[in-house]
Amino acid sequence: MMATQTPAETTENGAAQHGADYPDAARRSPAWRFTFSAVAMAFASTLSGCSPAFISDLARPIDVPAQMISEGCRATLASVRQTVLAAGVADAEATLVAGFPIFRVNRLLARLGEKIQPGTDSKAFSAWADALLFLDEEATRHEIANLPAQHYRQLVQRIFGRRVHRRQILERWRECSRIASSILLGDQRTRQRLIEAAKVPGSYSEAARFAGLFPVASIPVAAGWEQWKAENLPTFQKSPSELPLSGRLITFSPPSSTQVLRARDVRNIVQHSRGKWLGIPQPKGRDLQRLFAAFAPVWTLDVAGPFDLPGHPDWAHDGAAVVDITKPTVFTRISHTIIGNRVLLQLNYAVWFQERPRKNAIDLLGGPLDGIIWRVTLGDDGKPIAYDSIHACGCYHLVFPVRAPKQLAPIQKRERLQERPAILPIAPVVGAGKRIELRVASRTHYLQSIGIRNATGDQRSRRHYSLMSDDELRSLPLASGERRSLFGPDGLVSGTDRLERFLLWPTGVLSPGAMRQWGHHAIAFADKRHFDDPDLFAIILGW
Secondary structure (H helix, E strand, O other): OOOOOOOEEEEEOEOOOOOOOOOOOHHHHHOOOHHHHHHHHHHHHOOOOOOOOHHHHOOOOOOOOOOOHHHHHHHHHHHHHHHHHHOOOOOOEEEEEEEEEEEOOOOOHHHHHOOOOOOOOOOHHHHHHHHHHHHHHHHHHHHOOOOOHHHHHEEEEHHHOOOHHHHHHHHHHHHHHHHHHHHHOOOOHHHHHHHHOOOOOOEOOOOHHHHHHHOOOOHHHHHHHHHHHHHHHHHHOOOHHHOOOEEEEEEEEEEOOOOOOOOHHHHHHHHEEOOOOOOOOOOOOHHHHHHHHHHHOEEEEEEEEEHHHEEEEEEEOOOEEEEEEOOOEEEEEEEEEEEEOOOEEEEEHHHHHEEEOOOOOOOOEEEEEEEEEEEEEEOOOEEEEEEEEEEEOOOOOEEEEOOOOOOOOOOOOOOHHHEEEEEEOOOOOOOOOOOEEEOOOOOOOEEEHHHHHHHHOOOOHHHEOOEEEEHHOEEOOOOOOOEEEOOOOOOOOOOOOOOOHHHHHOOOOOOOOOOOOOOOEEEOOOOOOOOOOOOOHHEEEEE
């Protein structure tokens, strides 16, 4: 993520070194069993809507020989987790590891963990565990910032007995979680258990699929997707002048100061940022800003009303999520895909709209907020190898290979139950001084075409957008002076549900059509695929 602050001492994925600061004796033998059990029980006792097995996993103590750690750390770890969940401000981006509530995992790290042997790959395991710990620290930072005043006062009273800044709570949490991590990971069996537990659940409910007779219900769902493709994908074969126009075209470009990097510059930035032990490219600071600026697309929007203008999500006085169109913003984040044995860097760009306006009272697809995510996947040579896009609901996944796929993934199910991805013709190659231009339809905000635009054209006819890390959306200011995430503990944006959920619930997707947080984008209804799956291109393109 762009411009995210991390501790000075970092390893893979920006994670903090947590073991070197404490003596060997402390790492070998504190009594973490009681402490860790207390934290897990406090966490589990506040959960609602989770399966009994999941709660049981969280509550199970870790069987590590131990000596007591400080009372203050015990109180901090248990109280922070319990207070966050009681306040309903849990951050859902990364998954809390069952049985290890000081670690969180995403799909990339879960995938990489499968290949690690903690006994022989000790340095790779340490880098991997550090990355899990860092994901939890980042989530906890947002959670503490988002605590309502009442819960915050109760928390600091329990931990400190006096009023302190929220930053001090986070610092205490970070210190205690690192101590706890060192204790836990000093045991070979516990390291193996962590690898086995570090999984990300799918965004599909098997219970809903069973109740909704999914094998039958998926047939019209898959047919509907094929019909949508037949109706909407032909626009990509038309010239811009042939596309329908509902309002007037307005072009939004990156800041005028941005420059397009040469491929060798991109390659050098990516390679220099690649972690030694896990091989994850993780550019930061100025280098990351340069990459985002270099590949930022030009958005050409068919604007028929304010609902077609991009802006910055905020909270209104009445508590509803709104989009401030006076602040045209594109939100950025990095992600990764695995092709062969290489972890490749992906640059994500998201725009938000105030709504997808309803045609009528029974419009299945319209509702508050809408968004588009455009993603650029970079090869080892510093050039894009593929582009793809979804809406912020996870719908309408479109793939634009820059090079022809070796083969399409084999059909593993009966063809009528297979939801085929929308793989479009080979994307244009962007030369020096050029940018990808995205044409977006009015109201539906469907992508209609991609083309090439000069990076330094007639600036008078364009508006400019700001680039901002989408980390900002995990803690937005309220009129009261407090803060709140755009996303709920379930990963959804409250109030953005669509009527289509009453038809598509048998697919197992939670509230189909609702806007959702990174890590929760299910991108198929008659199949199972996730936008953040590092194996996605291997699955759908055979790479």
